[in-house]
Amino acid sequence: MDAEIITIGDEILIGQVIDTNSAWIAQKLNDIGINLVQISSISDNTNNIIVALDHAIERADVVIITGGLGPTKDDITKETLCTYFETELQLNDEALKSVENYFESKGLKTTKLNRDQALLPACCKPLQNNFGTAQGMWFEKNGKVFVSIPGVPYEMKFIMEDSVIPMLSTKFQTNTILHKTIMTTGIGESYIAEKLSELESNLPENIKLAYLPKPGIVRLRLSGTGSDKKALETSLINYVQEIESVISKYVYGYDDEKLEKVIGRLLKDKNETVSTAESCTGGYIAHLITSIAGSSNYYKGSAVVYSNEIKEKVLEINGKTLKNHGAVSEETVIEMAESVRDQFQTTYSIACSGIAGPDGGSDEKPVGTVWTAIATYNSTITKKFLFENNRERNIERTAIACLNLLRKSIIDS
Structure with missing residues (x-):
């Protein structure tokens, strides 16, 4: 129909x-x-x-x-x-x-x-x-x-x-139409398609797999049609499990669940907290976290330190670090993450500093260069990303990347 x-x-x-x-x-x-x-x-x-x-x-x-x-x-x-x-x-x-x-x-x-x-x-x-x-x-x-x-x-x-x-x-007497969505991050659409190529080729005619990318996230939607709703639902669940077995480390949720909501649930389950120190994202990570009802139970606050002057004054970032390595550097985000975690007394902290663009890049650090850090009670992990020449998407992708690093840290702790 x-x-x-x-x-x-x-x-x-x-x-x-x-x-x-x-x-x-x-x-x-x-x-x-x-x-x-x-x-x-x-x-x-x-x-x-x-x-x-x-x-x-x-x-x-x-x-x-x-x-x-x-x-x-x-x-x-x-x-x-x-x-x-x-x-x-x-x-x-x-x-x-x-x-x-x-x-x-x-x-x-x-x-x-x-x-x-x-x-x-x-x-x-x-x-x-x-x-x-x-x-x-x-x-x-x-x-x-x-x-x-x-x-x-x-x-x-x-x-x-x-x-x-x-x-x-x-x-009208109609068939049942059902959808199951797998939420992934940390991997591009084409790479997922390559990993799932054989599985996708063997899907029955009544089940289709669609790839729905947006900055930092790829949704995988399985859509099925059939006259027997229960049998169709069982079949879709089985294929979801097959897909997850292939790309499990990139899966963070299901059915359009937001990454920030997943993180909130993980933090609440462990009675843990998080704070953020943002430069290039200008508070966007804090916005995503606080968009979830009940986030006050696990989110303490944010320091938006856009200029070097404020990085030094608010987070007490060493001036020599900024002079020798620059604001967009591994050394700077380590200090940002550790400082905000210490000041806000949280279990975890997120820090990021990058060149969102369209200006400000160099041969050494082109537009889209972003350094991120997650500080915990016993270690600080960092990761560098090279995104693109689009300011809005760079901010979105940085936020998603930071939230995913936090998710992994919570799970691994």
């Missing part, structure tokens, strides 16, 4: 609004065994909408249309759907009552423009919208289902969950 989403609105095409609706709808369709095959974004133009619908029914059984249902002249979806389904707009009494109740509850008068929201294509089944005046609409034609819903996210979500998903589940 396949579906397509058509998003309508010039605001999406010019980049004024980001389409988050489609990702949410795709997840909900997956949950009931409907596979999304395409997302199309089109302008508020009658011909474009009709062409998009014609193309959609060639490849999909269900077409979800979002947007273009407002009361203003630029919202033409209802009129276009009338043309497509060869029908006309009619006043729907239930929709009118819903619109009037909506404005009455807010102490407002219902205008003619508002009442026109109750004009719906005669052949559609109205879908109640409790959070706005634009009703959803359900159409059927030649065995295909078409659903038109508002583009306002909270209105769209209500109609999808209250009406569309239950109705699709009742109408």
Whole structure:
């Protein structure tokens, strides 16, 4: 069972609004065994909408249309759907009552423009919208289902969950679609693919492996389809275990779990604490750690020491170290890590110093050079990284690298 989403609105095409609706709808369709095959974004133009619908029914059984249902002249979806389904707009009494109740509850008068929201294509089944005046609409034609819903996210979500998903589940018998995600760090996408090449070649036809990289992290998503949910889940779990046996040292979690959350759990389980001393990341590591609820139980604080002057004043880094080796050096991050751990009295500390870019590099230390350190009660470990010439990604990758070094230190302690 396949579906397509058509998003309508010039605001999406010019980049004024980001389409988050489609990702949410795709997840909900997956949950009931409907596979999304395409997302199309089109302008508020009658011909474009009709062409998009014609193309959609060639490849999909269900077409979800979002947007273009407002009361203003630029919202033409209802009129276009009338043309497509060869029908006309009619006043729907239930929709009118819903619109009037909506404005009455807010102490407002219902205008003619508002009442026109109750004009719906005669052949559609109205879908109640409790959070706005634009009703959803359900159409059927030649065995295909078409659903038109508002583009306002909270209105769209209500109609999808209250009406569309239950109705699709009742109408269609679908296979189960399941996903299992393995979270990895410390290894690139191509290197993982090489290690898993034989295993991937032997996957059955109903199970696919996808590689989803982002700075410092590669997600491995196993997706399976089948009529027997329990058997499919067992099969996916078995393949997750096979994959982990090949790349175990790079696996830190499952199902989109954040690295900072994994670290928080490890620290809480051992009743241990951590502090951070950041230069090139400017507090980003602290931000990630404190984004997790309950982080106050294990995170003491951070020293963001961007300049050499502050490194000396706040962390008491030896001036000779900075002069002889530079801020971006193994010697400096060792002193940073040990100093902040001592001052904050934590079990572990993280330190990093690097050249995020795009300026500041040299032949000896090009942009993307980063030194990191983890200090514990009995040792300090360091690692040098050579990233790229992109400031934002260098900051992200440094933070992930530091968190992963901490994770390994906690596990090995």
